[in-house]
Amino acid sequence: MWEIVAALAGIVSVWFSKKESVWVYPIGLLNTLIYIWISLEAHLAGEATVNLYYSIMSLYGWYQWSRRDTQQQVILQISFSNRQLIVGQLAFFLGCFTILFFSIQYLKTAFFEGAIPWADALAAATAFTGMWLMTRKKVESWYWWIATNFCSIPLYYIKGLTITSLYYLILLFLAVAGLNEWKKRAHS
DSSP, X not given: OHHHHHHHHHHHHHHHHHTTOTTHHHHHHHHHXXXXXXXXXXXXXXXXHHHHHHHXXXXXXXXXXXXXXXTSOBXXXXXXXXXXXXXXXXXXXXXXXXXXXXXXXXXXXHTOTTOOHHHHHHHHHHHHHHHHHHHTTBTTHHHHHHHHHHHHHHHHHHTTOHHHHHHHHHHHHHHHHHHHHHHHHHHO
């Protein structure tokens, strides 16, 4: 039941993101808070960490996307990353992956024997990077979301969370649509 509620909230949240609606964040919070619990139950420590991070970044993103200038125009606009930010996001991803991999490897031996450190860390690190860029309305966030979805589909399926695996398949299609829409908006 909770997996279905979380998946539906996530789909609606990504749809709002694609449309550049601030509602992505409050609906997304419902999704992430439920998935923290689900991920811990499935011994997916990296994914639980991602959802905690999503929850925190949702509050930050909600603030960023809601800011307006004196004429009540939204301040933050969809844009492409410059070269420096591209290098920064790759470094951010590699740092997250490294920290998560070794942390999950430790947790596997201490608490979560069913953990898959490399896959969980890969899905989590791409998601961390995507969320960071989404709060800044960067087109490249969608590439990271596509990577996250590709990693998460088999990861959740192997863990027996078929609904969540299907959820990530739907998010994959939404991420491709979001990428196309944000590319158009960044050019306007």
